[in-house]
Amino acid sequence: MELLTNGIGLTAVVFLPIISALVLTAIPKSQELLIKGFALVSSIVTFVLSVLLLPQFDFSNADKLQLGNKITWIKSINANYEIGIDGISLPLLILSTFITVLAIVYSIEHLPEPKSPKGFLALILVLETGMNGTFVALDLILFFVFFEIVLLPMYFMIGIWGDKTVRSVAGFKNQIETRLYASIKFFVFTLFGSAFMLLGFLGLYYRGNKTFSIPELIELGTSGAFTGTFATLVFAVLFLGFAVKVPMWPLHTWLPDAHTAAPTVGSVLLAAILLKLGSYGFIRIAIPILPEQAKAWAPAIAILSAIGIIYGSLACLAQTDLKRLIAFSSVGHMGFVMLGIASLTPIGINAAIIGMVAHGVITGLLFFLSGSMAHTYHTRDMGRLGGNMKLLPKTGALLGFTAMASLGLPGLAGFWGEFMALLGAFNPLEGLNVTIFRSSMVAGAIGTVLTAGYLLWMLQRVNLGEPSEEWNEMELHDADGYELAAWIPLVILTILIGVFPKLIFGATNDAVVSLLTKAFGG
C-alpha cells in the first residue's frame, strides 16, 4: 500500500486513462469487442484505483494535502510535477473516475453516429486524464496543462459526433450544422478565458518568489504578498478563466449550444465534470491565494450568480427542446454553487462542493435520459413528446425521479447544495455587504421556485398526458441493460448523498474550514 501513498497511486489515476487511450489506438478497427472491453476495463481499473486511495486517505487530516508527491518537471521556470489531494478534491476526483466508467458502459451499446468506437472511447479516456489531472494538480502550470487537455477531446466529441441539425446562426452567412458551431464556440470561449488565466498565473509567479506551487502561493497570499492593483488584475483574469468554465452569467452562452449539440455521453461528461473544473479553480486557487481580492469581488460574484439562477430558470421556462432545457438548468444550478462560494463561509463552500457533486450526478443522469429519449424518439421537441410514462415506463420513471432530485427535493442529493448555499448567502463572511447577499439569497430562493416550476412543467409535457399518435406506428425501446447499468448507480448515489450528506461533508468540512481560516482568519 506504500505504493499508493507516495504519489504513484494518484499518478496512475491520472495517466492510466491516457495510456489506455494510446493502446486503444493500436487495436485494429475490426476488433470492436476488444476495443470496447479494453476501454471499459481500463476505466474500471482507474475507478478502483481511485477508490483504493480512500483507505489510505487520512480523513482526520482532510485539510492537509495527501498522497501526493513533488518532482521537478520544468526546471528552468521552476514548474514542478506537484500533486496531492485533500478533502475538497477527493470527492470530485472519485466523481470523475466514476462518471467516466458509466459513460463508457453506456457507450458500449449506444455509440453516436458515425459509429467509430475506437476514436470515441479514446477521446473519453483522454478527457478523463485531463479531468483527474486538474483535480490533483498542485502546481499552476500543471493545473493549466490539465485544464486545457480536456479541450481537444471535447471539441472533437462535439464536432464529430454532435447534433447534425442545420440552423442559421447570427454572424454566419450560410446555415451551419449545430455541432460545428457549438464545438468551435466551446473551444474559443474556454481558450479565451484560459489564455488570460495563464497571464494571471505568471503574474503570481513573478510576485510570489518565482514559484508556481499552489500551497506555497497560498502561504504567500494569506500572509499578504499580493495586494493593490496587481492583485485586482490577477483576480480579474483568474475570474475570467474560471467563470467561463463554470459558466457564470454572462459568459455562459457557449454552454447551451455545447450541451445541446454534444452526443449524450459528451453532455454527461461536460455537465458532470467539466463545469466543475471552473468552480474548483475558484476554491483551490483564486480564493485562497487572493483572499482580500476574493472578498472585494464576492458581492459581484453573488450578484452574477443570482442573475445566473434567475436567468437560467427563466430561459428553461422558454425552452421547447428537452436537452436545451437541461443545459440551461445547469446555468441555474452552477449559479447556486457560485453563490455558495461567494459567501466565503464554511457553509457556503461546503454547499458549493456538495452542490458540484450533486449536480454532476443528477444532471449527468438527466443528460443520459434525455439523450436516450432523443435517440428513441428522434426528436427533442417537448411539444411532440408526451405520455412518455406510457411509452417508456422505465425511462419515464427515472426522469421523474431525477427531475425531483434536480429541483432540490429534501432527501435527495440536490437539496443540500441549494439549501446550504442560500443559508451561506444569508449570513456571509463578516465584512461583506449583507444587503447584497441577502438580496441574492432572495433571488436564489425565487430561483428554486422557478426551478421547480420548469422541471414540473417539463415532466407534465414529457411524461404525462396521452402519447401523440405519431408514435403509434413506431416500435419504441425502453431502457436496456447497458442503459440501466449506467443509470442505476447514479440513482443510488443521488439517494445516498441525499440521506447521508456526511459522505461528502465528512471529507470536505475540515478542508473548507481550514482554507477559510487561513484566508480570512478567525
Added chain:
Amino acid sequence: MAAFALFGTLASLAPLVIQWANYTSPLYAFENSYVVDKFSIILKGLFILITYLTFLLSINFIESDKYYQGEYYYLLLSSLLGALVVSSSRDLLTIFIGIELASTPMFLLSGWKKGDRKSNEGAIKFFLLGVLSASLILYGFSLIYGLTGQLVFSEISTYLLLNALGDSPVLLLSSILVISGIGFKISVVPFHSWAPDTYEGAPLPITAYLSVSSKATGFVALIVLLTKVFATSGQSWGVILAIISGATMTLGNLVALQQSNPVRLLAYSSISQAGFIIAPLAVAGITGNYQDGIFASVTYLIIYAFMNLGAFLSIHLFSNFAGSDNFYDWGGIAKHSPLAGVLTTVFFFSLAGIPPLGGWFAKFVVFRSLLSTGEIVGISLAIIGAINAVIALVYYARISKVIWMDELKNPEQEQTFEFQNPLKVVGAFTVLITFIAGVFPGIFSYLGEVSSIFFGN
C-alpha cells in the same frame, strides 16, 4: 543524389556533437569574428535538422520532375551554409555574407516551377524585396562602421562604451535600418507582403524551408545584432520592435482567418508566429532582461520550426491526395488516412498552442518573458498575444474541422492515399519533437543557461 545530400547533411551533425561533448568555453577564430559557443552549436544543429527534413520532404517531389536535381540540392545546401555562418559570425561582414548566402539560393528555388506563373511572380517579388532588404542591412552596417570604424562586434561595443556613443542617434538609425532589412527576411509587418505570394508559388518543400529555416536565420541574425551591437539603444528600438510585434501578430492572424488556400493560410500564420518570436526581444531591449528574452525567442523558434514543418507535411499530403488547393474541398478526407489526419490535428493545434502539444510551451515562455519585469509594454504585448492566440485557434481548428467533421466529398474515391516513407520519417520526427516539447519542456531548460552565457560574453 538525394542519398548523398541526405548523408552529407546528417554527417555534418557529427562535428557538432564532438564540439558539444568537448565544450569548455567559447572558441574564437579570425580575430573574434567567428565563434563556436553553445548557442551557435544548438542553432546549427537546428538548421541542419531542418534542412535534412526538407530534403526528405523533397525527394518524391524532385524525382517527379526530371530536371536539375543536382542544382536543387546544391542550392539548398548553400543556403544551409549561410545559416550556419550566421549563427557563428560575430562581425558585420561575416554576418552579412551569411545572411545573403542563406537567402540568395532561395530566390532561385522559389521560382523552381518554371512554367508556373505564380511561381515566377513569387520569385520576382521575393528577389526584388530581398535585394532591397540587403541594401537596407548594408546601409545600416555602413553607419555603424562610419561611427566606430570597427567591424567586429566586441570591438564595436567597446568603442561605443569608451566613447559614450551608446545612445547616439546614428546607432539608433542604424538599428532601425537593420531591423527593417531583416524584417523582410522574417516577414514581419509591414515588410511581409512578399511572403504569401512567394510561399504559394514555390514548391511546397521550399515553402516549408522558407517559413522555417530562412525565417530562423533572420531571427538569429536579429538576435545576435540586437544584443551584441545595438544593446545600448534598446530603449528606443525595443519600442519599435514592440509595435512591429503587436501589428505582426494581429494582422497576420486577421488575414489568415480569410484564407482558403492552405499554403497561404500557413504563410499568414507564420507571419503571426513571427510576431510572437520577436515580442520577447522587444521587451528585452526595453528592460535589458536579455536572458529571458533570448531564451523565450530561441525556444519558440525551435518548437515552431518542427511543428511548422509538420504542418507543411500534412497539407502536402492532403493537397496531393485531394488534388485541390482549397482546403474547404478536403471535407472528411481524414477518413482516407486517419494517420495523416491525426498528424495534421497535432501540428495545427500545436501551432495554436494547446497543451499538451509543444506549441503551448513556446507561447508560455514568450508570455513569461513579456511579464518578467512588469513593464507596461510587456504587459500590453502579452494581452495582445493572448487575444491573438484565441483568434488563431479559429483558423487552426478550421483545418481539423474540415478534414474530420465535414462530409466526405466523394466517398466513392478509390484512389489510395500515398504516404511515402521519407514523408513518414518527417512526420514521425516532427510529431515526436512536438510531443516531447509539450510534455517534457524541461529539455529546453539548458537553453536558459545557454542564453545567459550568450549574453554574458
